[in-house]
Amino acid sequence: MTQSLEQQQESAGSPFGLLGRKLGHSWSPRIHTTLGSVPYDLFEREPNEVEAFIRKGTWRGVNVTIPYKRDAARLADERSPRVERLGAANTLVRRPDGTIYAENTDVLGFSLMLQRFCGRRLGTTAEELLSGKPALVLGSGGASAAVQAALEDAGARVSVISRSGTDTYETLVARHADAVLMVNATPVGMYPNCPATPVPEDDLARLKNLAGVLDVIYNPTRTGIVLAAERLGIPAETGLSMLVAQALRSSELFQDRKLDVSLVDQIESQILSETGNVILIGMPGCGKTTTGKRLARVLGRPFVDIDDAIEANTGENAAHIIDTRGEQEFRRIESRITGEYGAHSGLVIACGGGVVTVPANYDLLHQNGTIAFIDRPLSDLETVGRPVTASKGVEALARERMATYHAWADVEVASTGSPAGNARAIRDLLGL
Known part of the structure; x- marks a missing residue:
């Protein structure tokens, strides 16, 4: 019978890992790599497999997540006062004599x-x-x-x-x-x-x-x-600092040595830097899309243009939706698509110029992102193919939106006149 990758890793003696039923994406392997408790693998197990895994596995230390924390406490040979108090453990350590110690580093x-x-x-x-x-x-x-x-x-x-x-x-x-x-x-x-x-x-x-x-x-x-x-x-x-801090305390038990608590700040900063979205806002034609593409290449991240995402989702471009169904319907669609991508991590996102006209969009963007406002002189803005700009005029749009651009922005970049220059300026401001 062919063994699964996880079973092969376990048989080979993978010493550390995370035990759960459905783990999906987890930052724990990345965190523990920095902490030194490696190799660190993900162990997905069904309820009927948990007792054998804990009692007979070859691991040296495992973190335990839902729904197995109470099983971890029950199956351990010795429990810390915290585990006795709560009846749940998220960390198990196999001692040299084979006995299992349970702790709750949460x-x-x-x-x-x-x-x-x-x-x-x-x-x-x-x-x-x-x-x-x-x-x-x-x-x-x-x-x-x-x-x-x-x-x-x-x-x-x-x-x-x-x-x-x-x-x-x-x-x-x-x-x-x-x-x-x-x-x-x-x-x-x-x-x-x-x-x-x-x-x-x-x-x-x-x-x-x-x-x-x-x-x-x-x-x-x-x-x-x-x-x-x-x-x-x-x-x-x-709770990112809690996630990292509990991992640090677990890793200390796994490795039987003290770790510098400053690692919590270091790892948290690294994760935030790598996973936070960079959001570009500004007037129509200020260069958000071209700047965003260049910035995404520099950072090695996926790029999303919200207007393009709307067209891919609906089969209609922004101008056609506004012309045939009105700006209000376009804003509703724009908010839905903005929410979908704003909930993801590690993206560079270029928004339409009117995204700031819907106050609820701020939370959708800010929840995972840093917002950069590209401020380009009105006389330099590209206006071709922009129906809202054509109907209202650049100056009128600026009066409506400029205060909100400033209010939403975490950083502001005076346009350099080139996508490469704008991308460098944003990267430098954000320390990426």
Whole structure:
């Protein structure tokens, strides 16, 4: 019988990896390569295969994800106090004598994320912020249990918000208006269903004591709840640092040595640099498409022109849709396509000039991207084949849109007059 690639790797003694049922894309191999726990493979197993894999496998250390964290705790020979407390483990280590030790580094990872967030964004410690104070955790699953443990260790009075029971989303504001921290531990807002949020922005705005919002989701980079918090001026952060921090703590156990905690920042920065989209906005004819193609070649990334994507999806170009069905229908289609590509990672995206006329498009682009505004003199803009420009005029469009271009932009580039020059300027500004 021919062995699968995973079985061949396991037979050959792949020492480290991630155990789960359906793993898909995972950043764990990349993270552990930097940390030194290699080779690191993905082990997809069905429920009836888990016990044999854990008890009889040749691995030295494995991370465990849903739905096997409770199995990992049950099948271990020794459990850390955190695992005993939660009944779940995300890290298993096979000792030289063959016994298996279970740890929950999700708690450790969130604790590091929390301390870093409090220090960098709030100018305090987790204990100073939370001791004796109310904190809210959205969701009651496995991730929630780890978050609750870390918050309780920092002294917080934790309330869990779920869809049923006493503390629900409907009673959140009435019962918990004094909360100082909110943590999303639900999957709401996770790719590809983004940028959804479990708590409406209006409810966040009514929590007047809220000092910060955290989300354990790390894809997209900015979830719906984080985007809402940003608009309200509330410091907020998603869970990439937690993912990396828990991996660092796991890797220390795998390798039986301490690792420099600065690796968390280093790996997080690398991932964000490689996976964040670069979004180009600006007036029609400013050179977004030609600049985007050049920038994509330089960075070795896929390039997407939203107008081209609309034509590929509908079979009609922008001008034809606007002429036959009106600008409002075109904007609806444009928003749908923008959302599809904005949810992806690692792209260079050139938007149509009017993308900024729909406020909801900002979240679709900003959730995974850095927005660059190409500012070209109006007299230099290309106007041929641009129906909205032809009907309204360049100056009128500029009056309508220019303030929004500036407001949406993370960086602004004065057009150099050439795609290559613009691409270099954007790359340099973003440090790519």
